[in-house]
Amino acid sequence: MSADGTRASIRAVASLAGVSPSTVSRALNSPELVNAETRQRVLDCAERLGYQPNRAAQSLVLGRTRNVGLIVPDIANPFFAPFIKGVEAYFRDTEFAVFLADTDEDTATEVRLAEAMVERVDGLILCAPRMSGTRLSAVAAKTSVVLAYRTSRAAPSVLLDFQPGLDQAVAHVHALGHRRCAYLSGPANSWSNRQRRKFLGAACAERGIDLVDLGPYEPRFTGGYRAADEVVAAGVTAAFAYNDLVGLGVLSRLTERGVKVPGDLGIVGFDDIPMASMTNPPLTTVAMPVNALSRAAAATMHARLDPGVPKAPPLPPAAELATRLLIRGTTGPV
Amino acid sequence: MSADGTRASIRAVASLAGVSPSTVSRALNSPELVNAETRQRVLDCAERLGYQPNRAAQSLVLGRTRNVGLIVPDIANPFFAPFIKGVEAYFRDTEFAVFLADTDEDTATEVRLAEAMVERVDGLILCAPRMSGTRLSAVAAKTSVVLAYRTSRAAPSVLLDFQPGLDQAVAHVHALGHRRCAYLSGPANSWSNRQRRKFLGAACAERGIDLVDLGPYEPRFTGGYRAADEVVAAGVTAAFAYNDLVGLGVLSRLTERGVKVPGDLGIVGFDDIPMASMTNPPLTTVAMPVNALSRAAAATMHARLDPGVPKAPPLPPAAELATRLLIRGTTGPV
DNA sequence: CACTGTTCCGCAAACGTTTTCATAATCGTC
């Protein structure tokens, strides 16, 4: 830490140590190339001056920023928080720092942010992107991208296996005697929504349960609130919500109306957000191992950016990415 | 977009436009210095080649990264999400990008992250930092920092005015006939906790309400869950929770025990997180204009970094930063 | 002692910008 405000450059430590800048650089980056004792001297001097390499200069010559970008639809959505946390936690112990951006669930914003990010990062993790396939390819052409909750030919992706959880949910509901259920659909253009609907439909068909489609509803509390009345009108005995927020909205409106849950109507949510376990009754829901997923996304990206990384299992065993049913208080015998 | 994968440099557009790199740079950055028609030509060429200035090179020569850092205790805490969103939204329309980091509520992590950030940003927004004052000064010496939910001599800070909301809450509870209340304390070393306790104590004293201190509890749902039994044991008729999460925990445990809310016990939360309005009954709480606060933090930072910014109101009128009571379902006549 | 190999280190180029300084061209003025 020099007394004058100006930060120490590599030259400063070089002259203090009585060597050339090249040697300082080597001492720092490729220790095996420099004599052990000069190296120690250099390190001491660097320490003494509080030398920190200028990242802009490094980036310029190396052509890499050592930053990665992360774009999610909505930070405030309790479903994405663990994803973000997982990615942040992963990169915390690496040389990479992460840029986070929130698209406000808006496709145009998403595209703009992706463009802006591209200039500042080596790689981009896109969480549940809404942009078109060709747009996606364009982005992937400029930087390496990893996708979560979405597939594409242009980039590798990490996904959850919805089937086990959904199977369990349907089996559970069937065992309780429900034969006519509703699916409360989320955003029509969302991959997650289509997946959920697909596996749900299959599982219901297999067990002879009638599945009626309602919605789409916005994937938030208010969406579920609105859905509730349509659900009772539909004459079903149980409802699968697109996600927990929707399920919670339904629950809230229903208790307000005096409809008994789970007595009159069963509710199954999706995601297992923290709030789901705090209501009364707590929400039966399909839990997603989001943490494993986000770490998988981060690890995949890391492996792409740094070939040196101990090629750790690029993807965790499929079992870890399987969803599963959490039976709580909103489902019971018809 | 050149056919070969390599990105176009300023030289490429210069030679295409038949001018020198200097002119291209000027055409892009100081249009008034270059002849209108050559400027147009340069712009066209740049467009045609898909030219994007290399940020590392710019940073190197300009000595600024045009990045700002944001460090919060916990992304998943619904209280911080709007803060993050506000900051992100503000900088979305500027030349700055934001680095987000989450400390997991851990002081050591916070310090490490701050150190790591310093190298990559022009400024750092610290939200409710836990680090020591001297640590804080050290960081502030290396980059410009703006504080939220914390004061320090070393850096400007943005704060909420807790008094109005707390006054209203106490007046409300008093009007309902409560004369003996509890404060469910949060983390002892937290500035927010001390502030809340202070104004609450003053307002209660003023109106002749007995205030008994309970806790500290961890500032989460489970903390409140644990607090609930101690609250009924304390023989009070209403409780002010450190925050909504705690309030919700209390509510949940109480309904579980069959204690009527608000009949037997009133609960007042703090923060107005989304979940607070979704429970049954919905939580009476003191709302914080977090969005205004986060934008104030962002604007303050922006003004520090870019003197050119239209010195907009560096801080919004105090009124906008005032908390206020939201009366919902968890308070009623004793 | 001459040769070949190693080990260690310095020189200088390169990365892609911005900006100072100098110069050429144009203009207005008397």
Added chain:
DNA sequence: GACGATTATGAAAACGTTTGCGGAACAGTG
């Protein structure tokens, strides 16, 4: 029509690193 002022542009230095290349010193070998 000469002259200072103004405008438009280019050449080159600078920002702080990394790294290819080559040289010096030294060790080992015949």
